[in-house]
Amino acid sequence: MNTVLIFRVLSVLLLLIAGFMVAPIIVALFYAEYEMIGAFLVPIAVVVPIAVLYLFVTRRRRGGLSTKSGFLLVTMSWLAAAATGSVPFLVSGWIPSVTDAFFETMSGFTTTGATILTDIEALPASLLFWRSLTHWLGGMGIIVLTVAILPLLGVGGYQIMKAEAPGPSVDRLTPKITQTAKLLWFIYLGLTVLETALLMVGGLSLYDALTHTFGTLATGGFSPKAASVGHYTSPFVQIVVTVFMLAAGVNFILYYRLLLGRVRVIARNTEVKVYFAVFVAATVAIASALQHGAVYGSVGESLRYAGFQAASILTTTGYATADFAQWPAAAQVLLFALMFVGGSAGSTGGGIKVVRVVTLVKQGFNEMRYLVHQHGVFAIRLNGQVIRKDVVYSIAGFVFLYLLLLVITSIVVATGGNDIVTSFTTALATLGNIGPGFGRIGPVENYAFFHDHIKWYLSFIMMVGRLEIYTVLVLVTPAFWRE
Amino acid sequence: MNTVLIFRVLSVLLLLIAGFMVAPIIVALFYAEYEMIGAFLVPIAVVVPIAVLYLFVTRRRRGGLSTKSGFLLVTMSWLAAAATGSVPFLVSGWIPSVTDAFFETMSGFTTTGATILTDIEALPASLLFWRSLTHWLGGMGIIVLTVAILPLLGVGGYQIMKAEAPGPSVDRLTPKITQTAKLLWFIYLGLTVLETALLMVGGLSLYDALTHTFGTLATGGFSPKAASVGHYTSPFVQIVVTVFMLAAGVNFILYYRLLLGRVRVIARNTEVKVYFAVFVAATVAIASALQHGAVYGSVGESLRYAGFQAASILTTTGYATADFAQWPAAAQVLLFALMFVGGSAGSTGGGIKVVRVVTLVKQGFNEMRYLVHQHGVFAIRLNGQVIRKDVVYSIAGFVFLYLLLLVITSIVVATGGNDIVTSFTTALATLGNIGPGFGRIGPVENYAFFHDHIKWYLSFIMMVGRLEIYTVLVLVTPAFWRE
Numbered sequence: 001m002n003t004v005l006i007f008r009v010l011s012v013l014l015l016l017i018a019g020f021m022v023a024p025i026i027v028a029l030f031y032a033e034y035e036m037i038g039a040f041l042v043p044i045a046v047v048v049p050i051a052v053l054y055l056f057v058t059r060r061r062r063g064g065l066s067t068k069s070g071f072l073l074v075t076m077s078w079l080a081a082a083a084t085g086s087v088p089f090l091v092s093g094w095i096p097s098v099t100d101a102f103f104e105t106m107s108g109f110t111t112t113g114a115t116i117l118t119d120i121e122a123l124p125a126s127l128l129f130w131r132s133l134t135h136w137l138g139g140m141g142i143i144v145l146t147v148a149i150l151p152l153l154g155v156g157g158y159q160i161m162k163a164e165a166p167g168p169s170v171d172r173l174t175p176k177i178t179q180t181a182k183l184l185w186f187i188y189l190g191l192t193v194l195e196t197a198l199l200m201v202g203g204l205s206l207y208d209a210l211t212h213t214f215g216t217l218a219t220g221g222f223s224p225k226a227a228s229v230g231h232y233t234s235p236f237v238q239i240v241v242t243v244f245m246l247a248a249g250v251n252f253i254l255y256y257r258l259l260l261g262r263v264r265v266i267a268r269n270t271e272v273k274v275y276f277a278v279f280v281a282a283t284v285a286i287a288s289a290l291q292h293g294a295v296y297g298s299v300g301e302s303l304r305y306a307g308f309q310a311a312s313i314l315t316t317t318g319y320a321t322a323d324f325a326q327w328p329a330a331a332q333v334l335l336f337a338l339m340f341v342g343g344s345a346g347s348t349g350g351g352i353k354v355v356r357v358v359t360l361v362k363q364g365f366n367e368m369r370y371l372v373h374q375h376g377v378f379a380i381r382l383n384g385q386v387i388r389k390d391v392v393y394s395i396a397g398f399v400f401l402y403l404l405l406l407v408i409t410s411i412v413v414a415t416g417g418n419d420i421v422t423s424f425t426t427a428l429a430t431l432g433n434i435g436p437g438f439g440r441i442g443p444v445e446n447y448a449f450f451h452d453h454i455k456w457y458l459s460f461i462m463m464v465g466r467l468e469i470y471t472v473l474v475l476v477t478p479a480f481w482r483e
Numbered sequence: 484m485n486t487v488l489i490f491r492v493l494s495v496l497l498l499l500i501a502g503f504m505v506a507p508i509i510v511a512l513f514y515a516e517y518e519m520i521g522a523f524l525v526p527i528a529v530v531v532p533i534a535v536l537y538l539f540v541t542r543r544r545r546g547g548l549s550t551k552s553g554f555l556l557v558t559m560s561w562l563a564a565a566a567t568g569s570v571p572f573l574v575s576g577w578i579p580s581v582t583d584a585f586f587e588t589m590s591g592f593t594t595t596g597a598t599i600l601t602d603i604e605a606l607p608a609s610l611l612f613w614r615s616l617t618h619w620l621g622g623m624g625i626i627v628l629t630v631a632i633l634p635l636l637g638v639g640g641y642q643i644m645k646a647e648a649p650g651p652s653v654d655r656l657t658p659k660i661t662q663t664a665k666l667l668w669f670i671y672l673g674l675t676v677l678e679t680a681l682l683m684v685g686g687l688s689l690y691d692a693l694t695h696t697f698g699t700l701a702t703g704g705f706s707p708k709a710a711s712v713g714h715y716t717s718p719f720v721q722i723v724v725t726v727f728m729l730a731a732g733v734n735f736i737l738y739y740r741l742l743l744g745r746v747r748v749i750a751r752n753t754e755v756k757v758y759f760a761v762f763v764a765a766t767v768a769i770a771s772a773l774q775h776g777a778v779y780g781s782v783g784e785s786l787r788y789a790g791f792q793a794a795s796i797l798t799t800t801g802y803a804t805a806d807f808a809q810w811p812a813a814a815q816v817l818l819f820a821l822m823f824v825g826g827s828a829g830s831t832g833g834g835i836k837v838v839r840v841v842t843l844v845k846q847g848f849n850e851m852r853y854l855v856h857q858h859g860v861f862a863i864r865l866n867g868q869v870i871r872k873d874v875v876y877s878i879a880g881f882v883f884l885y886l887l888l889l890v891i892t893s894i895v896v897a898t899g900g901n902d903i904v905t906s907f908t909t910a911l912a913t914l915g916n917i918g919p920g921f922g923r924i925g926p927v928e929n930y931a932f933f934h935d936h937i938k939w940y941l942s943f944i945m946m947v948g949r950l951e952i953y954t955v956l957v958l959v960t961p962a963f964w965r966e
Contacts, residue, residue: 067857154854285894333897333906337890360883367880368957371637374550389872396879397850400843403886407820411768414816420921421904423816438903474851 004061006073010080011051017084018044018051023133024088027207028126036126039092043084068480070153074145075472078463081141082106085134094123099452106459108134110466111142111348113221113318113435116448116455120226125207128224132211139218139348140188142466143252144181147346155470157345157356157395187255191217195244202237216244219349221318221435228443230321235304238321242308246279249315249343270382271344271355275314278354282310282338286331293328306331313338316350318435325442332438339428339437350433350465352402356395358382363392401469405431409461416451430458431465487544489556493563494534500567501527501534506616507571510690511609519609522575526567551963553636557628558955561946564624565589568617577606582935589942591617593949594625594831596704596801596918599931599938603709608690611707615694622701622831623671625949626735627664630829638953640839640878641828670738674700678727685720699727702832704801704918711926713804718787721804725791729762732798732826753865754827754838758797761837765793765821769814776811789814796821799833801918808925815921822911822920833916833948835885839878841865846875884952888914892944899934913941914948 021040028036065073086105089095095104100116107114108131117123123131192213199209212229215222225231229241250272257265266272286306287299296302305322312319313335324335341357343349362380369378379386409427410420418426418440425437436443447455464472474480504523511519548556569588572578578587583599590597591614600606606614633641675696682692695712698705708714712724733755740748749755769789770782779785788805795802796818807818825834845863852861862869892910893903901909901923908920919926930938947955957963 068855071854154857329900329902329906330894330897333893333901333903336903336907337894340886340890360879361887363876364880364884364887365960367877367884368953368960369962370877371554371953371957372551372960372962374637389876393846393872393875393879394850394853396843396876396883397847400879400882401847401850403823404844404847407823410816411813411820414813417812418816419812419904420816420819420908421902423812424819424907425903470851470854474854477848477851477855479852479855 001072002063002065002069004058005063005065006069006076008055008058008061009065009073010076011054013077014047014080014084015051017081017137018047020133020137021088021130024126024130027129028124031125033124033126036088036092036124039088039127040130042091043087046087047084067153070149071471071474071480074149074467075463075475077141078106078109078138078467081109081134081137082459082463085109085130088127088130092124092127094127097452099455100448103447103455103459104131105134106462107435108132108220108222109138109141110433110462111135111138111218111220111316111350112430112433112462112466113215114430114441114447114458114462115222115435116446118446118448120224123224125224129207129211132214132220132222132224135218135220135222136192136214138466139220139248140185142218142348143184143188143346145467147184147253148180150468150471153471154394155398155468157359157391157398183256184252187252187259188217191244191247195240198240199237202232202234202240204232204237212241213244215319216241216317217248217348219245219248219315219317219343219347219433221312223319228320229308238304238308241319242304242311245311245315245317245319246276248317249275249311249347249349251344251346253346265383268384270358274358275344275354278338278341279307279310279314282314282334283307286310286327286334289328289331289334293331295327309335310338313434314341314349315343315347316432316434318429320436320443323442323444325438325444336425336428336438339425339432339434342432352399352432355382356399359387359392359395360399363396398469401473402431405461405464405469409457412457413450413454416454426458427461430461433462433465484555485546485548485552487541488546488548489552489559491538491541491544492548492556493559494537496560497530497563497567498534500564500620501530503616503620504571504613507609507613510612511607514608516607516609519571519575519607522571522610523613525574526570529570530567550636553632554954554957554963557632557636557950558946558958560624561589561592561621561950564592564617564620565942565946568592568613571610571613575607575610577610580935582938583931586930586938586942587614588617589945590918591615591703591705592621592624593916593945594618594621594701594703594799594833595913595916595945595949596698597913597924597930597941597945598705598918599929601929601931603707606707608707612690612694615697615703615705615707618701618703618705619675619697621949622697622703622731623668625701625831626667626671626829628950630667630736631663633951633954636954637877638881638951640842640874640881641951666739667735670735670742671700674727674730678723681723682720685715685717685723687715687720695724696727698802699724699800700731700831702728702731702798702800702826702830702916704795706802711803712791721787721791724802725787725794728794728798728800728802729759731800732758732794732830732832734827734829736829748866751867753841757841758827758837761821761824762790762793762797765797765817766790769793769810769817772811772814772817776814778810792818793821796917797824797832798826798830799915799917801912803919803926806925806927808921808927819908819911819921822908822915822917825915835882835915838865839882842870842875842878843882846879881952884956885914888944888947888952892940895940896933896937899937909941910944913944916945916948 021044025037025040082105086101089101095101104116195213196209211224254266283306287302290302308321309324342351342353345353345355366378406427410423413423413426422439426441429437504527508520508523565588569584572584578584587599678696679692694707737749766789770785773785791804792807825836826832828836828838849861889910893906896906896909905922909924912920
């Protein structure tokens, strides 16, 4: 394990985060929230000297990053980001509890969007800006993680992405990762500018447009408005957010291909086709449930609200334009079913991921073929290519651990006296990085009421879910620490 | 496909069922329910001549049973049993709806125990006896199916059982199956006599003892009492039922081994150890939740009620000694978690089954070992033996289809306007052959209120769950019918 290199990378990361804290300071200056500036300067003042000093002292140390170090680095990155990012909430006194501040920031960096705030709009604009910015930074981190790092670490079926990604290979790790990351962040930045501009066309201020764009593209779900995106009644704004939530749930590699004009690769991509098919089917089904229950006045309105909520849950964003806990039962259960799916691999979306669901459905049907033709050979194909058996294996192990964690998390949440719906959907909403669920964590509720031990556990589970389970859990196996 | 042979076996099966209908006639005579005799004579009068005639006409037809025919035969057996068994309910007028009568009988033969009856104790004793007897017969069928037939058909990981079972092999199918079946039924009968005797010692009438024994050993859950086993306040009776529910959830092959004095094989059996460990852990956890909520007066009482309910849900029996929907939230969520486990393979219990959960947990942890040692070779061991990869594959496919069906079933149930808890636990309770769940199908509720289309769908799902999913679903694949 190259501990020095790990801490060097963490130092760079913390310098980056400190650098991004300049943004809320600018917001504070703009909105004359001068008392907030100190809250952001404190973490900067602590982090920058330590990180710079460490980088300077260890400047001559070299060496590669082993797989083990990779796992440790990824988990420590999110922990360090959440710890540093929570300081402004604490120092400003707006979230006085360490538990709550860490939970809120971890929820931000994991792009979950679960909040402990009960009166969001009371907070200063600069602090809410930082809160939304943690989403955007977390989303950036996830894209490079899932596209460039996880395929190398071999986590949970991400080996599939190896062929798809523009070429990182184990031997030439660093330059390729840098190159890939740059391209993907360019796309991420482009989408950010585009959505912000469109939301401003829809009448939002730059501040509102930016914060909602951060929440959308990271599939996060934090909003500076108490009513979430429902604050904006404009159909145009709601549709823009729907489209960009969906866009954020697509594998970012596909945008790269699209820029190169390789449309055929996209047309052949199984995951993206299934992803949009699930969205369309869910939207139509939910809309018909809404029509049946006469919730909205017109079919168009039903489709718009259904589409927004389907996209929000499928992509694990968690924004709401309506209190869907009041919708007809069938619409609720459809949203509940979507909680088991999630976004695409290589997107900012969380959850099990469409590609894993597709692979295992195919595996299920393949088993039936074996039953009929016991000596046949049946391969699982994705994107027109055969998937290696060890990848399917890896995916099966992932999905099962996911379900095991759902059950364990439900039990942990229940120790706080919470009912089945609350406990189980809290598990789905945190492990899947969705945010809202049903019961006591419904779209107009929040996570404030949970006991501290549950909040710490959920902070951990949000990270476990965000980092594709194995990345974190492997650290607690004895084999990892054995030499 | 050897259609003639399929219908010959079905004829024998229906003759057996007709033969067993003599039992409720005896009960009717004993309790002077003379008006009920006709209700049982009608199906006998229809089935016996047709079956005997068919067997006579086709007496010279021979030939083996192909794998395909095997699948068709198993599914048709349960369909034919449910159809024939529902006639007494219909003819007697006690369940006037065909939907309800079929649902109730399928629930019986699949050992689910979900009922559409709203006033159970109003029914004649002979009819309730038949209702309980369908459990016992269904349980018998399941034991021979899972121990002797499914391993040959290669369904959902049952290949594991091949080595365990006392030797049926493909080439010598018929004599071995008969021999295995005889031995297992002998054990089943022995347990029946034992529990009936013990319940009579506990003060139950022969009738009450028999009907509850049927429900226990089949892990069914039908009771002729509205309050289920809770009707009997005697701790002795409750503990006897707890012990025999647990016994029914154990692989019956192990009893066979035990009779041969091969205790070491049992001590080495992974599934039975995990099964009892889960039971003990769940009981202690639920009891402590009950103590915490001050539901019962003493620790002993809490343990007794917790142990009964944990055994009832884990084994998928569905009996209740208390309205656990009124228990503290943590106790409810623990029972909810047990709904994802189920009994052992080769038992009368339903659900995912302990051995599958164990295999996939091991697969999950194996993946972590691969992450640390990317070129290592790690095998999954059960009962001290390495499990072949294709078996793990098969199990992964099974569990995933199980989950997919849970989600689909939830959506279907929700079309009737049912909330998330009701929809999702109805899916768990029918696919897992448990019976009661939470919400509108809680332990003191019933399935009467569901729309007809949902009842038909749930009848189908109970069968799909009982026959290990693939056995039924393979029939709807085009590949099955292609020559």
